[in-house]
Amino acid sequence: MKTFDYVRPATVREAVAAASAPDAAYLAAGTNLLDLMKGGVTRPSRLVDISHLPGLDRIEDLADGGVRIGALVRNADLARNRAFARRYPAVAEALLSGASAQLRNAATVGGNLLQRTRCAYFYDVASACNKREPGSGCDARGGENRLHAIIGWSESCIATHPSDFCVPLVALDAVVEIEGRAGRREIPLEIFHRLPGDAPERETMLDPGEMIVAVRLPAEAVRFAGHARYLKIRERTSYAFAVVSAAAALRVEDGTIAQARLALGGVAMKPWRARAAELILAGARADAAVFGRAAEAALAEAKPSGDNGFKIELARRTVARALALAAAGTPERVPALPASPFASVSGDVIHA
Amino acid sequence: MQEAFLAHDGLQCGFCTPGQIMSAIGLIQEAQAGDDPERVREGMSGNLCRCGAYQGITAAVLEARKALDAASRRQVA
DSSP, X not given: OOOOEEEOOSSHHHHHHHHTSTTEEEESSOTTHHXXXXXXXXXXXXXXXXXXXXXXXXXXXXXXXXXXXXXXXXXXXXXXXXXXXXXXXXXXXXXXXXSOHHHHHHOBHHHHHHOOOOOHHHHOTTSOBTTTSTTSOBTTTTSSOTTSOSSSOBTTBOOOOOOSTHHHHHHTTOEEEEEETXXXXXXXXXXXXXXXXXXXXXXXXXOTTOEEEEEEEXXXXXXXXXXXXEEEEOSSSSSOOOSEEEXXXXXXXXXXXXXXXXXXXXXXXXXXXXXXXXXXXTTSBSSHHHHHHHHHHHTTTOOOSSSOTHHHHHHHHHHHHHHHHHHHOOOSSOOSSTTOTTOOBTTBOOOO | OXXXXXXXXXXXXXXXXXXXXXXXXXXXXXXXXXXXXXXXXXHXXXXXXTTOOHHHHHHHHHHHHHHSOHHHHHHTO
């Protein structure tokens, strides 16, 4: 492993200054970064350890009814926060469906947004990868690619963003608070991650040295709390990344959908908001027919990037089923198998 | 917890056992799983057992939880 400097700043300002050096990287829990460094996939020359910075581990209720989640809040602490889980149940369910208990106890909010793709060719330094080594090519094209992107991919990169947490966040209009040398700014999560285009090495809108300090959810997101679910299809029941996933949130009045929010995971290099589908759902009766039309619209732009055509139909069915689950109502408690298609709620069998 | 693992054959080679036991105690302290075997399995899914002693592990965790009253649950912390 390459040798590197280790810096432990005392303030956000110091952290930003330290991380503005070339090849610097922020270290929080390190659940992704340390693996990448050990494998030689990323080779930072300086680690800026922000895990001891004060004030970034709080979940704060805002005066306007929204919530502000500090960048260092642990996944498990957020998901198990009763007030948070009651108001943003799909976010809690997504968090609990991710990784393992050990990883959820360590991994942070900011790190989740900045985690790297799980594309095997990105991790294998003997393979060509435009993301790891710009201009080297993409061995995933024509390789083992049944789990790769079906939306927003390019000839240079077909990887996906692996986050569960980001999927309901983007559906609920989360905003990312960022601190940089020029001060504080914020970016809607929906445009925070970049599609690969011809520069897959640029994954977010962050400038060098910029640091995520918090994620905010607006007050309006709470209005979906009664009908909000996350559904995640995995190759094993637990401790696996999504093949495809969907976050669905509805505001239902007398059986009619007043407002809908929908986003997909595992389909693109960013959490994918499905606005066309939301428009189809708004004003419609909550039934299987409209869920099917919404699913069609959500995947209208999809095309296979390899041996993954099945993911398009799988994603349609996942969307329709997530919408049906949301329409049925948020369960009192997150199911024993969070976000799983095998989960049963109150003993009922679930069919889309 | 160790006794429950022995009683329920929650191990064969024993390589994963220290980690299983640490996770099991953490699981009981977090008090999210209750007596639901599905929640115990999900909560323990970050620990792999190549011998496949999962049924015994789940049974051991459920029994240990019952056996440990609130006071001794705190004591194992």
